[in-house]
Amino acid sequence: MxxxxxxxxxxxxxxxxxxxxxxxxxxxxxxxxxxxxxxxxxxxxxxxxxxxxxxxxxxxxxxxxxxxxxxxxxxxxxxxxxxxxxxxxxxxxxxxxxxxxxxxxxxxxxFRDVELEPVRSRTTGALWANNLVVLRNTGNVALTLRLKSAPEQPDAPLRTRLRRSRLALAPGDKARVALAVRVRPPVWVGAPAQWRVTTSAAWGEGDQAHSTDFVHRQRALLSKAAFKALTALTALLIAAAVLWFSPIGKKTPTAKTESAPGLSQADAVEQKEKKAAAQEKKQKEKAEREEEEEGAPRKKTLQKALFVDSKSKALTDRYQVPKGYRLVFKTAQITASGTETSTLLLKAAGKPLASMSTQKAEDVTPKSPVVVKAGDTVTLALDCKAPPPPADGERPGDNGAGSGGAGSGEKESGRPGPADPAACTATALLSGELVPLDGPFSEPDPTRPSGS
CATH class of the missing domain: 2.60.40.3880 (Immunoglobulin-like)
Structure with a gap:
């Protein structure tokens, strides 16, 4: 059969x-x-x-x-x-x-696709504001994106500037791009105005693009209450100046000065400069870290099928771990067919993981992590052997219950024919993770003790 x-x-x-x-x-x-x-x-x-x-x-x-x-x-x-x-x-x-x-x-x-959205859906400022646009390559091929940003209304008193106008993303990668909004000219007094800012990412010859937007709320430099207080203070100063220089009374007025509580003007300027320098240093370190992570290798999922077949004389198939990675082997789904004496051998880095008969093939899942170094291989080997010869007086395929049926290996003349060892085949679907050896996304070797 x-x-x-x-x-x-x-x-x-x-x-x-x-x-x-x-x-x-x-x-x-x-x-x-x-x-x-x-x-x-x-x-x-x-x-x-x-x-x-x-x-x-x-x-x-x-x-x-x-x-x-x-x-x-x-x-x-x-x-x-x-x-x-x-x-x-x-x-x-x-x-x-x-x-x-x-x-x-x-x-x-x-297929090519990209997602982008702002970190903040609303920004507020009288002179400037900052925002971040997050981009993610949701396609399965690398994309080189061209970024643009501008106010949606042509008459908006805004100027926008992106930190990067061109960006390359591998499949599944994401990046954040800083976006600065400047108000030109500012408004001294008045009600707040809202302007919509659009950011788009385009790729390909047909300029396929996706876009997103957020709202910038432009405030006046002085609120109504502050404007009233400034007007009152100006009027008070003018009145004081008039009284100071007017010839009223016999005594010559003398100016009196008092030190205002809190930091002096020089100390306040110095403290503000230190704060700005610390913030600039923090942003520079953050940008350097993002640039370092942008081109670093990342962890990848491995699914590799190894196939051996005695008919095509391909009795060994192997997978070699690429340079710069190590393979954390998780499981192998094995299916096989063959004679009773045929066996399979699955090895990783020259060490056997499992050995089994082709008629009793089963999945292989190690109890402890198996790590294969860069350059080493995972090998599936097939030993296809002919079935043992029948005993004297017994025809091939006869199990003691009658004459042999189809597929018993018996010739029509009644004499046993040669066994067909070419019916052995096996497939091993390897699953695991490729972990980079160096870079910000590298991970410690799970097979090594901590501290080694």
């Missing part, structure tokens, strides 16, 4: 947010009617609302059936462009040991 399956995937890239249809062909090469349990493996299984279960497919002997598998690619910036491998597990309901795992890859396309 054998089964053969094949996946047919469209060759055109599918942008995230759109759907595609995958065709699965299943051939029943046995002699009896069989039904097959279908299960979707790999990242597309997470997109399916049923968790990857595709139901059952009955197939008559010597025939084949086809089903269509719709896949909705999520619009997620973490889904990078390129080939995304997946597989379908086809298992016989009559004999669970009869399994086929065809593999294919969905070509994920590119």
């Amino acid at each position: 054998t089964v053969r399956a094949e996946l047919v995937v469209p060759e055109e890239p599918v942008p995230p947010g759109e759907s595609l249809t995958v065709h699965l062909h299943v051939w029943n090469e046995g002699r009896i009617v069989d039904a097959y349990d279908l299960e979707l493996l790999g990242p597309p299984a997470e997109w399916d609302k049923d968790g990857g279960s595709l139901g059952q497919l009955p197939v008559y002997p010597g025939n084949h059936e086809k089903i269509n598998i719709p896949l909705a690619v999520p619009r997620d910036g973490e889904l990078r462009p390129g080939a995304l491998p997946f597989a379908v597990r086809v298992a016989s309901t009559e004999n669970p040991e009869v399994v086929a795992v065809p593999e294919a890859a969905v070509i994920v396309g590119e």
